[in-house]
Amino acid sequence: MAFTLYSLLQAALLCVNAIAVLHEERFLKNIGWGTDQGIGGFGEEPGIKSQLMNLIRSVRTVMRVDQYFQKLKAHSFKI
C-alpha cells in the first residue's frame, strides 16, 4: 500500500489550494456560504455550518496574505 507521507503532503497542499481558489461570488453565495451572510448574533452555539464558514474564510484570509504560497505551489508541481 503505497500511501507515503509525501503523498499526504501533496494531498494537503492540493486541498489548501482548492480552498484558496474558491470564487466567492460565483459559488459560495449561491450555496449560501458567503462571508457576509450568517455571522449571526452571539448565540450560545455556533453550529457546524457557521464554524465551517469561519474556517474557510480564515484560510482564505491567510492565503491572501501569503502570496508566497502560490509561487511555491507553482514551483513544487514542476518537479
Added chain:
Amino acid sequence: MQPGPGGGAAAGNARHRKWPMKRRVPLSEPSLGDPHQLFHDTSSAHGPGSYVAHRVPGGLGYSSPLQPGFLDDPMSNMAVAYGSSLAAHGKELVDKNIDRFIPVTKLKYYFAVDTVYVGKKLGLLVFPYLHQDWEVQYQQDMPVAPRFDINAPDLYIPAMAFITYILVAGLALGTQDRFSPDLLGLQASSALAWLTVEVLAILLSLYLVTVNTDLTTIDLLAFSGYKMIGGVVTGLLFGKTGYYVVLSWCCVAIFVFMIRTLRLKILSEVAAEGVLVRGARNQLRMYLTMAIAAAQPLFMYWLTFHLVR
C-alpha cells in the same frame, strides 16, 4: 486534602461546572527533580507514594577505556579534555533550545510509566468489559502521571506498538516470501501517514463541533496509537480463520475501550453519567464519539489485511 465526592453524587450542581469532576487523591507530589534529566529512574523507589529522583550521572566523567596506558600520552590527554568540553558545550546548547521545538516536559508526563501500568493497560485494551471506573484522577488541576492511574493516556504503549507492528509486518511478509527491505520503510511511513490523517480528522471534527474538552493533540495521538496493539496481535497469526477471529475480538474490544474513554471527555458531564440528555448538541457529540470509536476498528482492519494471505 481529603478525597472529594464521587462523580455520581453531585449530579444536581453538575450543570454549572464546565470541567469534569476531579477527584483529589492524597498523593505526595512527585517532584521532577533536575529539569535536564530525561527520564525518571524508579529502580529504587519505595512504594507508590514516595518518589525519589536520582541524577543520572552525566556521561562525561570517563572511566578509562580498555588499555591501561591510554591516558599517559599528554597529547591524547589534551584531546580528551578538549573533546569533552566541546561535548558539554553542545549539550548545553541543545538543552537550551530543545524546548522551543518539542515540548519536552509535556512529553515526559506521557512516558512516566512502569511495568505494572503497562501490564494492566494492555489487559484493559484487550478486555475492557469488566473495568468499572474510567475517570482520570487529578491532582491539583494536573492529571496524575500514568504510573499512578490506569486511565491516563500514555505514549509509551503506542510507540512500542507501532514499532512492533512494523517488525511483525516484516515477519508476516517474510513468511509469505514477499519481503524486501524497502517494504519495511514503506509500511512504516504508510502507517504513520494514516495515523496523521486520523488525528487531523479528529482535530477538525472536534473544532467543528465546538467541544470544550481538555483533550490535547498528544492525547489524541496516544488514543490513535492504541489500536496498533490490535494490529500487532492480529498480525502474529498466520492463517485466515485465526486472523479473522482475533481481528473481530480486538475490534470490538477497542471500540468499547474508545467509547468508554471518550465518553467522559467529550460529552457533557450529565450525559456521561448515563442520563439521556436531549438536545442537538449532545446528540452531535454522541455521534462524534461513536464515529471516532468506529474509525479505530476500520483502521485496524485496513492496516493489517494485506498481511494475511
